[in-house]
Amino acid sequence: MQPSETPPAQDARGTACAADTGAVPGAADSGAAASAADVPASPARQASAFASGDGGYDVLVAGGGIIGLVTAWRAAQRGLRVAVVDPEPGGGAAQVAAGMLAAVTELHYGEETLLGLNLASARRYPEFVAELEEASGRDTGYRASGTLAVALDSDDRAHLRELHAFQQKCGLSSEWLGGRDCRRLEPMLAPGVRGGLRVDGDHQIDPRRLAAALVSACERAGVVLHRAWVERLVVRGGRAAGAALADGTVLGAEQTVLAAGSLSGRFAGVPQDVLPPVRPVKGQVLRLAVPRAYAPFLSRTIRAVVRGGDVYLVPRENGELVIGATSEELGWDTTVTAGGVYELLRDAHELVPGITELPLTETRAGLRPGSPDNAPLLGPTALPGLHLATGHFRNGVLLTPITGDAMADALATGELPDVAKPFRPDRFTGAGASTASARDAAPGSARPLREGLPA
């Protein structure tokens, strides 16, 4: 939704849905994958040739999480010479994330523009996975098994019915089921389930395997991986010129992409007015194992709002069952707390009582990169040569395919595709300090106060 558009029509329920759920302009896959012959020479040779001095790389990506890696991979496929700096490429929030590709069940009021981007990315997923698995030689655990969102009491049921009405208004495909129908689909659900929404289009992927595949694909595409911390951004003559590492090495680049997840907001050397307003939002996640004798236990993602709190269970084909997630504003703290584990298990147990028999194999906390409007910041900044690919919050895994394509476009042509334009960083001009700019230009939640009021 562009700010200049007329406000969407309002109906009696109070909120219109303006998301473009059909074909998105410019959404046709623009990957234009380079053939193997275009791929630059071996990483080792390139590293020695370009490791220091000016103009070393075409693109330097600071941050090797899934967003940084997909940006690097897609840019390398366009024939650009690309490097990634990260002490542990493939790490970051993807190591904790559950990997729900839930554009439909994650729908929120006021985030219709973000919905458009989420849906566009979800549509690209099957092809993206096929291409990535081919390029990397690795499996990603992509599973088109669908999602069932259920309600356990009449309050939560009313909440879910409202979501269903909103989904339908947005043209999304979801089916309302009674409690017994939900349990016929998933017999392990608690008998108290009052009803649910079946969304076959909300799929899942294993973010750890996705990250590993992206590392391999980057290496095979000739992306140089520098396993080090970036000390600061290098700015010369009013242009971003690369990054300095902790050991003093300077990696020069024509264009630099800041893709450091929740750390993006405190990157040294970035001028204050282009520093992204991104903060860490902690999420605790549990991993259980489903023994072979219990399989499949659950056959699709189960989620619910239990007394107002969100909980989900994501079953993988390999027997892993992921339960998440808390949402806490505690800075860069990644402590797993008794209360966090308790709340997740309590709510999950209410939903699927049988989980008490499963081995609890891992408890971990990660940091979502949250932006003021919950949507990512993509593309060029006011500082020439500096791009952002950060602030993906809850949707980093879902938005990986479209982020790679959009960033490769921006890096190769200087222009973001239309589908990504509402997410330009300049909507927060003044680094989030100005609400006025966010209100005028931000996607999704940031809408003029009076927009949508009945005439």
Next chain:
Amino acid sequence: MADDVFTLAGTPFTSRLIMGTGGAPSLDVLERSLVASGTQLTTVAMRRLDPGVQGSVLSVLSRLGIRVLPNTAGCFTAGEAVLTARLAREALGTDWVKLEVVADERTLLPDPVELLDAAETLVDDGFTVLPYTNDDPVLARKLEDAGCAAVMPLGSPIGSGLGIRNPHNFSLIVERANVPVVLDAGAGTASDAALAMELGCDAVMLASAVTRAQSPVLMAEAMRHGVEAGRLARLAGRIPPRHHAQASSPGSGRAVLDPERPAF
């Protein structure tokens, strides 16, 4: 309305709407909702927040010049609440605390015994205590006697949006209180806020009604007007309810219309 000042523990406020931040869909929406509400005092849950972190809820409040009121949400015992209040005082440098001690997760109703116990401890410790309490006139009086700076009865359970279920109790609390009475919890829409003010409350506190509305910014503006309308109505003095009609236009003194010049 500018001279109608709401004084809480010696501090004047021109807004009588106290906001909470829980449930906001995004920081951006929260910020614009707070602006639209006109609030000057906003409560934050200390257990879900690190005061040292930039770019979080506290940064938004500081940017907007809104006073922060730490609360003890999530505490089930007086001991936890006292500890949380002390940590908040240390972290934020304020001795104001919105005291919440709830009895169970299902209802989130205050535990009256633990609440009074915690209130007494915190008052003795120099805190300005603003207790979230049941709509019980007796407990409200005991909290006031314990030295609380206000009493904040619930209209209905937290997040329920069921409005003020026992308006008569609110009248009883308001009649007896010598400290401000603030509706805390239960408001679902603007008329609930207006009713609280008409019943004589000094202010209204709410969060979910705004943060979980389909358009939080619009609802925040509605709440501001609801509070102002209810306050004006209280000051104006409503007419006594009557069983039968009473014509608003009196029978005498009607205009004499010129028969030569019809009105239309």
